[in-house]
Amino acid sequence: MFCGVHWSSGSERNLIPANLVAAAFRSYATDYKWVITAAAGENVTSRNASYEKVPIGTEVEGMNILGLILFAMTFGIALRKLGRDGELLIQFFSNFNDATMILVSWIMWYAPIGILFLVASRIVEMEDVVLLVTGLGKYVLASILGHFIHGGIILPLIFLLLTRRNPYKFLLGIVTPLTTAFGTCSSSATLPSMIKCVEENNGIDKRISRFVLPIGATVNMDGAALFQSIAAVFIANLNGITLDAGQIFTIIVTATASSVGAAGIPAGAVLTIAIILEAIGLPTNDLSLILAVDWIVDRSCTVVNVEGDALGAGILHYTCLSELEPVKAELTGVKVEAVANPNSEEETSPLVTYAKQLSTPRNTIDPEPKESIL
Known part of the structure; x- marks a missing residue:
């Protein structure tokens, strides 16, 4: 049995x-x-x-x-x-x-209309609406608190340990792109402002900033990975499912991998939460609840993403400062001299043809000069 x-x-x-x-x-x-098992040779009783x-x-x-x-x-x-x-x-x-x-x-x-009906259906199914609203409030608070700890303590601490420089002074120079990230919820829209600020305000080498920041805007999504993990745990608790160690490991690996492919647009990371829910066997219909409050969480998420990109460029700049060659001064003017092109086609004007024939040395065998039609 x-x-x-x-x-x-x-x-x-x-x-x-x-x-x-x-x-x-x-x-x-x-x-x-x-x-049910029994000893060898014995009947099960x-x-x-x-x-x-x-x-x-x-x-x-x-x-x-x-x-x-x-x-x-x-x-x-x-x-x-x-x-x-x-x-x-x-x-x-x-x-x-x-x-x-x-x-x-x-x-x-069309997402706002769809989310409205999805959330409404979910509220109707809930026996205790207060419990749902309280759970969403705890999820938003946990996500913002996690982003604050990661972006305000952990990332600056890593920058301080690797560069021995004040991280908050560095962050003061990128206030404008951080504000843009908070307002637009898009890492890609913040990229031009970020490149300008890290180069002009923080003195980051152009070869590093223009290589690291575009890649980071696409790949480095630590804020997205953090809130995706919190969202998966929130949905599991909402459905009364207790996650074991294997499922938690799956959430960590899947959130890290899927956040790399997340688009740098508003609500781009929410779509990849479905991948995490499928990996651990959670229902994906509760994703509408995450979309309902994503406009709040996505702002702090984007700020952490772009902050990690900027600090990564700063760490690479200061750790490789001794190996960087000075950037050559840009040319302010270009002097061009006209040089005859030997591979160009022959001139077809009769006057030019006649002049060239006259300038040919007499000791060479040339055809007789032709008079110009003019």
Whole structure:
């Protein structure tokens, strides 16, 4: 006789899927069940029976996000190894991603109406509306507090330990892009202002700022990873699900990996929360509650993202300061001298042709000069 107890995520088995097509629809999970056992050679009776907890692996409905992300990262590295031969396929995936983002931008125009009805349906289903509102308030408070600790203490502390310089003085020079990030909720919109401020106010080398900051605006999403993890835990608690160590590890890995691919636009990181919810088997219909309060959380999230980009550029600048060659002064003027091009076509004017023939030395065998028609 078997009696199911609970499900485990089976994160380790999901990292390397056996079938990529099946990974888009199914994932591996471990089901722990109690089985009645007895000593060898004895019949199972109520007296000699004993219960043993046995793990049984099985497949459950839901996308294997971990396996797909790991395959995508490995496949991307392999494409870069191909060099020019892999650029065509990389361009295809890049264009596919751009087209998808355009579709998402169209959907976002109708998002307020859809969110209104999704939240309304969720409120009707709840027996205690006060509990839902209180839970959302705690989620917003936890997200903002986490961003404040990470952006106001942890990141400046890392900057201080690696550069031995005052991090808050550095942050004072980028107040304008931080304010822009808070108002626009977009890392990409803040990029031009950030590049200007770190170069003019903080003296960061142009070769570092113009290399690190564009990459950071796309890849470095530590604020997004933080609030995605909090959102996943909030939805789990809302549904009365207790997360085990394997599921927490899955949230950390998936949030870190999915935040790298998040778009630097308003509400860009919310869409990737569905990936985390699918990875740990949580319902995705509660995502509407996150969208309802995302306009608050996304502001502090974007500020932490752009702050991490700027501090990363500052750390790289000060740690490599002795190795940086001085930037050559830009040319203020260019002196151009006219030089005859030997590969240019011959002049067709009869006057020029006649003059060239006269300048030819007489000791060479040339055809007789032709008179000009003029």
